[in-house]
Amino acid sequence: MGRHPRIDARSTGVLVASNVLGGVGVASGIAVGGLLAERLGGTSVAGLGQAAGVLGAAVAAVPLAALAARRGRRWSLAGGYAVAVLGAVVVVTSAVLSQLVLLFVGLGLFGVAQAVNLQARYAAADGIAPAGRARVMSVVLWATTIGSVAGPNLTAVGARVGEGVGVPALAGPYLFSVVAFAGASVAVALLFRPLPVASDPAGDLPAGTTPLTASPVGDPPTVAPSPVPPGTPPPRVGALTALRRAAADPVMRLGVGLLAISHAVMVMVMVMTPLHMQHGGMSLELVGVVISLHVLGMYALSPVLGWLADRWGPLRLAAGGLGVLAVAVTLGFVAAASPGSGTVTATALVVLGLGWSAGVIASSAILATAPGDIRLPLQGVTDAGMSYAGAAAAALAGPVLAAGGFRGVNVAAALLLLPALVLLAGAMRTDRRGLAGDGRADRPGALETA
Known part of the structure; x- marks a missing residue:
């Protein structure tokens, strides 16, 4: 295709x-x-x-x-x-x-x-x-x-x-x-008349190759000649098989892990913010305003972040998103020391939503480059992992708040970012698709609107 x-x-x-x-x-x-x-x-x-x-x-x-x-x-x-x-x-x-x-x-x-x-x-x-x-x-x-x-x-x-x-x-x-x-x-x-998605098992690599073949531990996945004649539909792949194959590629590992971690960090802090505000004597009306601002942070700037992902590459956007999430939990930690400060809390939640948006868009852009035969099941199982991670973070946030207050919640959220940083380092080191920075919108093949 x-x-x-x-x-x-x-x-x-x-x-x-x-x-x-x-x-x-x-x-x-x-x-x-x-x-x-x-x-x-x-x-x-x-x-x-x-x-x-x-x-x-x-x-x-x-x-x-x-x-x-x-x-x-x-x-x-x-x-x-x-x-x-x-x-x-x-x-x-x-x-x-x-x-x-x-x-x-x-x-x-x-x-x-x-x-x-x-x-x-x-x-x-x-x-x-x-x-x-x-x-x-x-x-x-x-x-x-x-x-x-x-x-x-x-x-x-x-x-x-x-x-x-x-x-x-x-x-x-x-x-x-x-x-x-x-x-x-x-x-x-x-x-809706979608373009076909499953006829190109090679994803975005050159025609006639099959990505994600097994390699020795520590080496990036190699590209081997495909014995499948051109035009032959790829065999259907299950979600777990797609996940195993993606695990062999550091960039795909980042795509899968970043989505779950970004969502878990966002949910853990967001669901406990109303309680933090109520404990600080802030009104329900202010709680509603802060959550609304958080939702705007999650979605309102997503077209800008999408443009940045295409121009700078999704790996750079992933790094930026993790940095923004780190700023958000730092602001949340500061807000915990000033329980009556609605301004600091609102700023933390807006920044939290912006970091979530960057993580979701970067991850989605990475997963869209997966080989055609695993792309759909990998996207599905990754979205499932995102929801499960959010549910787990919400369940853990209550006990963390009870034990360590809103400061503890933000510290726990910060610790969740550490695995994502490890995944990002591995992806940047072995990126073979040019996702770290050649995704420029002005190069040949950039979008035009029909």
Whole structure:
């Protein structure tokens, strides 16, 4: 498969629109999911609602990637949104019947939408020249900002709509989720025409070669002649096989590890920030403002970071992202010493979101260069690892806060960065794809918009 230097503007627009709708659907439900769980099961189970959604996203990531490999991105994305529609319907039904277990099942299915929103960024990059992949992915990621901001603001309206049709008020926003997910599914199924992704097993290496062959320990992977005739579809590869093959390449190891670590650092600090602020006497209104600023930091500048990844190379962006995360946890440590300072806390959370965004975009750009036969399953299993890492970080953050306060949380987050630095050093030392700095947007093959 040749690399397309031009963007299919319509297909990219469809992905942006579907991510906006998907973001609205996710944010509308997440805003009240914990409250609904508390109403049906008490305060002790309120956090399990969020956990069910995260688990649903993690479990769905690999099957969605496998479906994309078999049937194409269009059916994977559309089918995932359809499952999320079912999840939202089950949530509403659980509220009507006051069934807690049914609620958790619905929230797990509902969480599939988050996995779809994440995998849409990879769909945007399929078939695009390396010089422009990060920018395309970052634009689709940026679309999530709209949904993340608009969704929670529909909570009150959704409650009134729900009561008007005989549904409990807290379940009303999920009616908007049903409509949003259904619209995203139909738009992708009818309008999205993805470029093929699995016909080039050599990824971005020269034609007629197969990357990631076994090498002695300590040596970079070698490139061996391929016995497969040109044009022959590559055999399907499972997620674990893709992960094992990627582990042989230091650059791919960074792509996999960076996504999980960036997400874990962000989640660990973010989920404990409201508690830190409340303990410092700050108002709920200020907590809401700080979290909103954090979300803007996560997504608003992603097109700029995508441009930087294409111009400077994703490895340099990865290094910058880790540096920004280090600054964020340092600011968080300072904020812990001044519990009443909302300004320092807000600055730390904005910087934290920016570092997360740089890590996600750099990792996504690296994974988009994986060989064609492992690209889809590797992307799926890496997204699953991202969700599992976030869930684990959230679970550990509470005990860390209890033992060491908000300072301890930021120290723990800083320690999580150390493995990423080791992975980055190995990738920079053995980079053979030019990802450390020749990804210039102005070189031949840079993007044009169709």
